[in-house]
Amino acid sequence: MALAAPISARADWPERQVKLIVTFPPGSANDAAARIFADALGKKWGKPVVIEDRPGAEGTIGVGSFIAGQDDHALLYTVAGSITVAPLLVEKLPYDVNRDLVPISATTAIVLMLAVSNQLSVSSIPELIEALRANPGKYAWTSGPTLPRFVFSAFLKQHDLKMNFVSYRDASQPQADLGEGRIQALLTSLTASSSPVQAGKARFLTVANPSRAATLPDIKTARELGHPELEIEGLAGIFAGKIMPEAVRSRIAADVTAICREPDVRSKLEAGGHIVLSGTTEELKAGIEKQRSAMNELAKIIDIRNPQ
Secondary structure (H helix, E strand, O other), X not given: OOOOOOHHHOOOOOOOOEEEEEOOOOOOHHHHHHHHHHHHHHHHHXXXXXXXXXXXXXXXHHHHHHHHHOOOOEEXXXXXXXXXXXXXXXXXXXXXXXXXXXXXXXXXXXXXXXXXXXXXXXXXHHHHHHHHHHOOOOOEEEEOOOHHHHHHHHHHHHOOXXXXXXXXXXXXXXXXXXXXXXXXXXXXXXXXXXXXXXXXXXEEEXXXXXXXXXXXXXXXXXXXXXXXXXXXXXXXXXXEEOOOOHHHHHHHHHHHXXXXXXXXXXXXXXXOOEEEOOOOHHHHHHHHHHHHHHHHHHXXXXXXXXXX
């Protein structure tokens, strides 16, 4: 009986449907992006790419499920924070992110915005600092989980400012509270902060990403405004397990790179609040290392496990 050829020798990969495990809940911005890539890859490969959402615990549930599966027809869609942040927050991970995950393609960076309530009557970061310094402990803030919270906590500490952090279980509630003035500052994704701005109840001060958002080209980045301490690189990407040979990983990376250049895909992702990246392995690896370095610096300023 003939033995099955090793995957590296098979030119017809994928031979069956591919599973894309996503570390975010259905309906989230990153889940939506993963579905756009899954659809495009399925068309290229002639085999369906099905989404399996495994959110929770800073991405460790989805990552753990992916690694445990040891499936050569499975890929992981997650953010760099699953590699750079989770090991700092979870005492003993059941896997080694450096050994068990192989970066394939940088896909998108979710657009992150700093918004303030009209109650503050500020229109710039220096004015925000001045208002907070004049009223220590008077105002409240919240953010998206992990990186946005770490970055804004460090920003407050670096400038010796006092605000009250408000924790939410419902991700839709902060922008409503920003609009009603129950919180005064919100650092989170564009999609989770745009409603009160569109309603004229709040304003965006800056884009926290290193580059501007295509849908808001006139809003400058924090670095452009002289506040690199507010910069966040929230990049997402596609990863493989160590079971997948390099030849297949390279082919996937080339396909994702091509998809990232497609105008229709780019417009869908940008409309969903994303900055489209190059699709390359090199960009994902470099982004992870950059974020790992940033996390090490943040850990010198704040307690990562109890930022505020």
